[in-house]
Structures are given as structure tokens and as C-alpha cells.
Amino acid sequence: MRNNTVSMNLNLKIWRQKDGKDKGFIEDYRLDGVSPDMSFLEMLDMLNETLIREGKDPVAFDHDCREGICGMCSLMINGQSHGPEAETTTCQLHMRKFKNGDTIVIEPFRAKAFPVLKDLIVDRSAFDEIIAAGGYVSVNTGNAQDANTLPISKINAELSMDAAACIGCGACVASCKNASAMLFVSAKVSQLSLLPQGQIEAEARVQSMVNKMDELGFGNCTNEAECEASCPKGIDISNIARMNREYLTASVKSQE
Amino acid sequence: MVSHFKKVLTSSIVKKQLMGVTGLLLCGFLLSHMLGNCLMYLGPEAFNTYAYTLTSNKLIYVAEAGLLAIFFTHLGLAIRLTIENNIARPVKYYMKQNSGRGSNFASSTMPYTGLIVLIFIVLHLINFKYGPYYTQAYNNVEMRDLYRVMIEHFASPLNVLWYIFAVLSLGIHVSHGFWSAFQSIGFNHPKYNCILKCTSKAFAIFITLGFSAMPIYCFLQGGH
Numbered sequence A: 001m002r003n004n005t006v007s008m009n010l011n012l013k014i015w016r017q018k019d020g021k022d023k024g025f026i027e028d029y030r031l032d033g034v035s036p037d038m039s040f041l042e043m044l045d046m047l048n049e050t051l052i053r054e055g056k057d058p059v060a061f062d063h064d065c066r067e068g069i070c071g072m073c074s075l076m077i078n079g080q081s082h083g084p085e086a087e088t089t090t091c092q093l094h095m096r097k098f099k100n101g102d103t104i105v106i107e108p109f110r111a112k113a114f115p116v117l118k119d120l121i122v123d124r125s126a127f128d129e130i131i132a133a134g135g136y137v138s139v140n141t142g143n144a145q146d147a148n149t150l151p152i153s154k155i156n157a158e159l160s161m162d163a164a165a166c167i168g169c170g171a172c173v174a175s176c177k178n179a180s181a182m183l184f185v186s187a188k189v190s191q192l193s194l195l196p197q198g199q200i201e202a203e204a205r206v207q208s209m210v211n212k213m214d215e216l217g218f219g220n221c222t223n224e225a226e227c228e229a230s231c232p233k234g235i236d237i238s239n240i241a242r243m244n245r246e247y248l249t250a251s252v253k254s255q256e
Numbered sequence B: 001m002v003s004h005f006k007k008v009l010t011s012s013i014v015k016k017q018l019m020g021v022t023g024l025l026l027c028g029f030l031l032s033h034m035l036g037n038c039l040m041y042l043g044p045e046a047f048n049t050y051a052y053t054l055t056s057n058k059l060i061y062v063a064e065a066g067l068l069a070i071f072f073t074h075l076g077l078a079i080r081l082t083i084e085n086n087i088a089r090p091v092k093y094y095m096k097q098n099s100g101r102g103s104n105f106a107s108s109t110m111p112y113t114g115l116i117v118l119i120f121i122v123l124h125l126i127n128f129k130y131g132p133y134y135t136q137a138y139n140n141v142e143m144r145d146l147y148r149v150m151i152e153h154f155a156s157p158l159n160v161l162w163y164i165f166a167v168l169s170l171g172i173h174v175s176h177g178f179w180s181a182f183q184s185i186g187f188n189h190p191k192y193n194c195i196l197k198c199t200s201k202a203f204a205i206f207i208t209l210g211f212s213a214m215p216i217y218c219f220l221q222g223g224h
């Protein structure tokens, strides 16, 4: 769809923070001539080019693929993770969703487990630690097998695939009022426990991943579903329910 | 063994599950309390005899102890979870907006509606259980005239309004809590999700209307 507005003038309120120890503050910027066809990150690139030309420190933000698949981009845009659009990453959000003259507040994802490194960049390695605690299959599955030697029900294959769509961006933690990581962890737990290869270690996995999540200081879920609403990949909170019941049964059956 | 038990009980998931189970048990109490109190519509004798039968049974102490244990588990966990959740985000957002696709008024006000209910319960016990003690005899059995306490209390419109406000908060609390308990325990299935959510809302409305009708009825009696 062509947008008739030639260009937009924006007021930006951006979180600036030198490093992890700095207190940080909101700085106001004025950016003129933004094309509605730009992505949100291209708009930030444009701002940074201006800042560099003026000899100022550009705004640090995370990004990589810029096509909604890597999960590197983040940002709280006007108080919502990845901005106002449903199932959209920041890199896939277009400026045509905003109006000329708008004020846009841009902050980093906030959680105790996601400390700010600089400006809008946060350290999300807590997610890697959770994966390292059990988010894998350690049995050797050998070479690729013939098709259909391992029967999997269609429903489970699809549910597992849906859960595997998680790109680990952390938007769920950022938008949760409790900074809980339940949606992320439950997606990883579900993705593996729904498949026969993952079932062998399912009980140990859910326990160690949840214990790791708690240890890292994420909050407790209160079933508000803001995570699901802000998830760029539309991960469903039924995964959280699955993890809840798997954790409960695994704890009861545990040999420890 | 002990350390496993401790880890499980303090895990974020089991804490929420205990919260849900105690909440559901409290819902059961609410329902029985409301249905029992409906005997007031049959007049003072039916209501007072009901209260007398309940309180003169020695098992009431066991039941009350159980209820207290459930209540304090729910309350204690609520305080603990709220504190932990606050710690989980030490630096707050400059601007935070809900998406409009997830949380609702009931879900985002749970600690506040819970607090209102807590204050209400304390006052409720002071006003009724530990309130004025009148006696009345039916068929030569002397018993407490709780009916009169109730009628006198609700002669004041302020008491009626506060009661309805508190019960409304309770209804809002329950409308999220009931469904939420099932989600925490692990019940979530496209086949019955709709029924769960609808039951949650219907139960909340039933409880709110049922309890609200009582002070209004008493008020309309004009203090006698």
C-alpha cells in the first residue's frame, strides 16, 4: 500500500545509558524527514547518522537479520515490546504505523535478569543459560532416518513446530508486568517434549530449566497473557500450562 | 529428598499452583457461605438456627482451622509473589502500556482487589463473628440472634455500600483467579478453555450478585 505522506517529523524520547553502572536518562531528539516506508530500525539508523555527523555518540541498539527471524532486535516502543503491532518484531515494524508529529518513547527491555549494557542494548544471555540447563536433546539420533520410521502424531508435530517458532527475543519478559520468562521457557520445553526424541529427557529437562529460570531472578507468572499478546511469533500460553503440568508431574515422580 | 521438596515448593510454578488451589478452595467456601446465608430470607428463626447448628458442632474448630490455613497460605504466597515480582524488575519503565490483547482489568488489579477483600474480611469478622451478642430462644434453646446483628448493621446505607463495594472487588478478583488457577495447574485445552473462562466469569457474577442482595434485603427491612 502506498503511503501518500511524503515524510514525517518525529519527536523521540530515547533511553541513554553509558554502561551497566550508569543511571541512565531519557533524552529528547527531533528527527525530520522520516519516510513512512522505513522500518523502525532504519529510522534509528537515520537518527544515528545525524548524531555521528554532529560528532555525538550514536544510540546503541541490538539488531541482526532485520527480517524477523533472529530475535536480536528488541526495544520497548511507547511502552510495548516491539511496538504496537501484533506478531511483529521491531525490525519488521514500519514507520507508516506512526503519524507525522508523533512522540515516540524508546526504552530497553527491562528485567533484573536482562541488565542494560548500553543505551537500548540489554544482556539476554540469561536465556542462553536456561537453554544450557536442559533445552536440548542429548541422545544421539544418528543419521537422518527414512521417512516415517519414527511415527509422530500430526497434532503434536504441529504444536511442537508452533512452539519452535520462538526466536528468543525476550519480548515476553519485557511486556510481562512480573518480568517472568514463562512463555520463553515453556516454548522451549514444549517444542522438545512433544516429540519422541525429546520425551526421554522431558522430566529432567523441565525441572532443570525451570529451576534455572527461577535462579536467574525472573518473576512469577500471574496469567495475564501480555507475553502471548506481545510475542512476535504468536506463541500461545497453552505452552505455559503444558510446562506447569509437566513440572508438577516431574517433581512428583522425581528420583531425587 | 528434603532439598528436592524445598526446591519444588519454592519454585515459581508450584507457588502459583498452591496459590491457585487455595484460591479454588476459598471459592468453595464462598459458595457454601453464600448459599447458607440465603436462609436469612426465610426469617430470623431459620437463619439463627442454621448459625447455631454450625457453631455448636465441635467440628467447627477443625473446619475453621482448615479455612485459616488455606487463607493464610493464599495470603502469604500473594505477599511473597508480589515482592518477588517487584524485585524481578528493579528499574521500572518510563512508559508502559498493555497491548489490549492480553491482560484485562481483573488480571492487572489482583493485588489491589485482594487487599480490599483482606480489609473487608477483618472488618466483617469484627462486625459479625465478634460483633454484638444478642440472644434469642427458639423451642427453649437459647442461641445467638445473629439475624438482629445483621439487620442492625445494614440499617446504615454506608455499611451496605461498603459491603457491596468489597463484594464487587471480590467478584473481580475471582473472575480472573478462578480461570487462572486452572491455567497454573495445567488445564488449558481448546476443547474446554471457553467453558473454563465462562465458568470463571459466571461464578464471579453469581457470587457478587448473591452476596450483594443480602445487605440490600436487610436494609429494606428498615432496621427491624
Ligand code: FES
Pocket (backbone or CB within 6 Å): A062, A063, A064, A065, A066, A067, A068, A069, A070, A071, A072, A073, A089, A090, A091, A092
Ligand atoms: S533483527 Fe532479527 S528479528 Fe529483528
